[in-house]
Amino acid sequence: MKNLTTDFRLLIGLLLAHLLMFFTFQDKAVFWYIFSATMLILISYSILNEELEDRSSFMSYILYGILSGFILFGVFWIGYNLIELLNLPLINNISKLYGRLSPTLLWHYIVLMLIIIPGEEIFWRGFVQKRILKYINIPSGIILSSILYASVHFYSSQWILAFAAFVAGLFWGWLYAWKQSMPLIIVSHLIFDLLLFVFLPFS
Template sequence: MKNIAADVRFISGVLLAHLLMYFTFQDKSIFWYIFSAALLLLISYSIIMEEVEDKAPFRTFITYGALSGFLLYGIFWVGYSLFDILSLPFVNQIDKLYGRFSPSLIWHYIVLILIIIPGEEVFWRGFVQKRLMKHTTVKLSIILSSILYSSVHFYSGYWMLALAALIAGLFWGWLYAWKRSVPLVIVSHLIFDLFMFVLFPFN
């Protein structure tokens, strides 16, 4: 664990992510502009500091990525349905999240697919988790990287978004540790977002 604190690349990357995400969530009117720019910077930082890992064949990462993305959406759908059935107040916050952060213009969807989804996986799994795996056990690296991934979402002002990021982070972290393939988790994230924002949104 002491080696993590001495890992300048790791610490600098996490601090950079917090700084960028803090500014990303400050102004709704320019959210998608800043979010796109932030992820481009994090992608650049990641590929300079750490080699992108892909140990899964093409057919494997497409198949496992698609199935896992659908599975994760199913988990979230079950959770949302329980909240709705029990009339928990969390449902209102979910509606507000969709209203504030969902893509609404064509270019939002384009940058979501080409920049934001790949950027999050390249940085949080391909850089943060991979460097943690050098200093800790696989299990601990999944937990720590997921907590860090979740933490930047608190700047949104919605704890439900941070909770969703934690659950998704644990899922994708485990998937990455299992197959050691960034493209696989990118496909999984893409399928999940496709269902969440385009095909069957929760609002």
């Protein structure tokens, strides 16, 4: 019987993601160009190899998407304020991340909303997690796919970004396994990023 380690479509997809994300984080000056191209490639690979699911009605995925986006932001907001309250040196790391990776130009926000957010969810939840769940149980699959999602963020040289990706991956992975709706997850991710980068940034 085929198992996780012999799913070559999954393994090739992960190898491709690591290769592309390695180059994405190499140069701040071209970060947004490379990241956009990376997500377009990963979207294409995902769609060619796995069907996307949408088992929620329009109102359901809008409502759950908005609500869950606020909930996840609330979790991060509490975490940030605890770090600030305890005066941990992680504040400097967070400030550096904002300075290096935050969108600053109009086209950054456009590609973030139209390419990067959908691309991350389509690839990591709609392709990677979905394929992993064919071989192992849901809790283990969500944890494993979240670790894999976090792993490509280590190329940023900021472990806190990888940790944040892991936490977000657990949240969106559970939500996708529960609702099986890609639009819902994309809306949730969109709301979270808008709060994080536009309306209530931490730095």
